[in-house]
Amino acid sequence: MLRLWVRSEFQRAKVLCASRAVSVRCSGDCSNASARAWVRPSGASTGLQAFNSLTKQKEPLILAREGVATWYSCGPTVYDHAHLGHACSYVRFDILQRILTRLFGITVIHAMVITDVDDKIIKRSREENVSPNVLASIYEDEFKRDMLSLKVIPPAVYLRVTENVHHIVAFIDGIIRNGHAYATKEGDVYFDIQSIGGRYGKFIGAVDPQGEPGSTTKRDSRDFALWKRSKPQEPFWESPWGRGRPGWHIECSTIASSVFGSQLDIHSGGIDLAFPHHENEIAQSEAYHQCGQWANYFLHSGHLHLKGSEEKMSKSLKNYVSIKDFLQSYSANEFRIFCLLSKYRSAIDYSHSSMVEARIALETISTFMQDAKAYMKGQLKCTPVQEVALWDRLADTKSSVLKALADDFDTPRAVSAVMNLVHDGNCQLQPVSTCEGVARSPAVFGAMISYITEILDVFGVDLLHTKGDVGTSSGRLEGVVEQLTHFRSEVRAFALARQDAPTSRRPHKAALYPERGPLLRSCDTLRKDLAPLGVLIKDRGLTSTWELTKGSESVQDEEQETPS
């Protein structure tokens, strides 16, 4: 339903954009400096705007094939534990992909490389006294498991560099034949930056392109390695230039091209990869394919820092929190909310207090959902609800969320719209002890519950399993809590039953049965004892509801009328 509504909403914008689109053609002249300007792709507009690092501004997102986005992302270099910096980048892009798929009806075809041969892998494998293959495969498996535990949808394919070296050799050979790379007498191959003239430098920005260290026979200090001759004891492959292994940048150009051919809609990665890695990928790919614009959109995510640190979290700086350690204290849902609360392009500070903020936001939503359900079931009795106003607020929220997400995936704005809806819903749920004859409006709360569940599900936040996040992964355990609460409710209702006639001490109200007092006190004790264990029981008149929390709750004594 949500998707159909969205599609019709964006149909108009789509037609307008498509008619303005300019076609991108392979110029065949990669040295033409004027070809540096970004050209709006031809194809189908999605109605979204995305910030394109190639133009440093928001551009209409236009896909070569209607309803399909080809998406390549640089994966990790697997020589150490995956950390929260990785989590941040891959969860943020996962959220973007879910938005495209679920809200805008776009099929995302996502391919990711795993860098499993590299200087750092070789160095670490020597330190650990294991082979580079074994080391890489241990950390690759761990990375994939960590991504699953963060509920990141896996790409359609993961591709390892070591399984694609034959493609890489052929790709380098193609670049040499096109006149954009050269082999040295030592057996290295370098990209010839001067051969592409002014086309190099899309992402340089403030960075001074010193170039990487390498052979003294490089033609230009900025030339970078496509192929490195192997040193003793290093892994190697045979090639026309002798034994060696691929440079870092060439793996992405080759592997992206082997999956998607000469044209790509979206390329993503952390902002640290923009220069030189993505710059060099573009140079290689356009030199190989002899085209003017290989990838149409580059999306870069901001860095995660430990709060107060200038440096990004990274393996090489050893300033990281591993994903596994993080998940001992917080849940995947909470991490997603933490990510959603900032724009994907912003730098983000990680700290306990920022996680507490995310936790509180999630609990606010969960508590509203529980209360709204209790209201629907008639367990929570409330003053009359302004139903028409709530329906209007719901419709406004849907449209604000959609507008925010179509505007370069503005998730903080979308979450804020949802939180405002929760706030307004809460304001309407004013409990009363009796509601005889009061009109009820369960349907509008049902609609709010459905929408909030659905939009959070789009973001990958699974409210149904929020309970599972806090340590009760088994649905059976939830069943036990349900039964326990039900039993307690019956005992409590029995203890709160009143004697038939008013007594002289309480002439206007029938008294409770004094001998049932201990039962009532036991019900209170059970409620208080369960709270630190993460089970929050709420008594609502004669019935009770429950929800799972993080277990830090302390419960006040209920003002019960204890039988004397």
Ligand SMILES: Nc1ncnc2c1ncn2[C@@H]1O[C@H](COP(=O)(O)OP(=O)(O)OP(=O)(O)O)[C@@H](O)[C@H]1O
């Ligand atoms: N702190 C971070 N914040 C956001 N994204 C990050 C962070 N660290 C790494 N990434 C992103 O994760 C992906 C994989 O990065 P990579 O394996 O190079 O991690 P790394 O820890 O930076 O490693 P190294 O320290 O060896 O460079 C890249 O897209 C990178 O931009």
Ligand SMILES: [Zn+2]
């Ligand atoms: Zn890459």
